[in-house]
Amino acid sequence: MSLEHAVLGLLSYEPMTGYDIKKMVDLSVSHFWPAVQSQIYKTLGRMEADGWLTVETIPQEPRPPRKVYAITETGRAELLAWLEAPQPPSEVRLAWLIQVFFAGRISDEKVITLLEHQLNIQRRRLQGFRAIPDENRESMSEDDPRERFFWMLTVDYGLASAMAQARWLETVIASLRKGEYRLPTIES
């Protein structure tokens, strides 16, 4: 499971509570591996049982005790091994492509509306990714430049993928508006 390894990665920087990890996940890997709070707590429990993490429980009334998780040597070895392990092809599920596949059942106008909706989604994603370098300008400035490069590489990928999808959608929408049935990539 990959969430486990993302958590190991984050804890390899410093010990944290589940609450902190949730925030870090949202700021870092959530673009390509989202996780809700309950999933993180459950995963932490399993990882501790597996000996990848240790917990230090720090009481603090009246709040629930802080449970600070730290990575163990076993956990560090597991992280290192996983980081080098070739990952199988990612399965991507795109409901809107099912809609396109069966679009013969609806009118061109309705197909265009559907594609425009996806285009808006990609444009918002694009803006989000473009904003990240500025948002992180200060918080990241003290970090190791090589590490920072790999972080930014994941942002760059998001940018590239949102751009590619937006362009494809724009081309298809333009064709359909002209009443043409052109395949943008195959009919280069």
Next chain:
Amino acid sequence: MSLEHAVLGLLSYEPMTGYDIKKMVDLSVSHFWPAVQSQIYKTLGRMEADGWLTVETIPQEPRPPRKVYAITETGRAELLAWLEAPQPPSEVRLAWLIQVFFAGRISDEKVITLLEHQLNIQRRRLQGFRAIPDENRESMSEDDPRERFFWMLTVDYGLASAMAQARWLETVIASLRKGEYRLPTIES
């Protein structure tokens, strides 16, 4: 759930058994919505309970009886409504990007190996998508051209996405080989 609607879409062409549907799914929507056999049978059961499908059980000894599913009016209405419904942003989970995010922990050579593995995956996908038009040349020739266009559009999307990912990976690998830390998209 989208598998349900993919199944409705397939059954909107003609009644089929679960076995047939599995084969059709593999040939059509599996590129963007894969499904294993057990999942299809479970889904068919639920859809029948919901009144979207009817079953006709045709005994045939000694094989298990053929259960031929047909779409109902309710099912057809559900399909039509869903085909027009804007879909929320698809959540994509890419484990290899978690590896990139934490690649600061491993050497450049190991990162390159990891990226080359992903590049190979995309190249194989590319070849697969390129082969589809030839494979389907005869089987699809009698179908409605508008319908065929939308089918091919999903193939075209697969092609475009595999190409975009392959190009991005090639650029990153080339940079890393030169010892450069360049972001292909941001540093245009």
Next chain:
DNA sequence: AAATTCATGTAATAAGTTACATGATTCC
């Protein structure tokens, strides 16, 4: 006065995967 932050969790549900089970017929 209301919303956010901190900080933990559980319960129910949904969706999907892996593995198992049966068994004749037909193709290579």
Next chain:
DNA sequence: GGAATCATGTAACTTATTACATGAATTT
């Protein structure tokens, strides 16, 4: 002789989501 085709399903498990629950302190 062995693999693929046809045709059904179940059981156990994993991963993730949604919703609920508590409650003080701080910020807007």
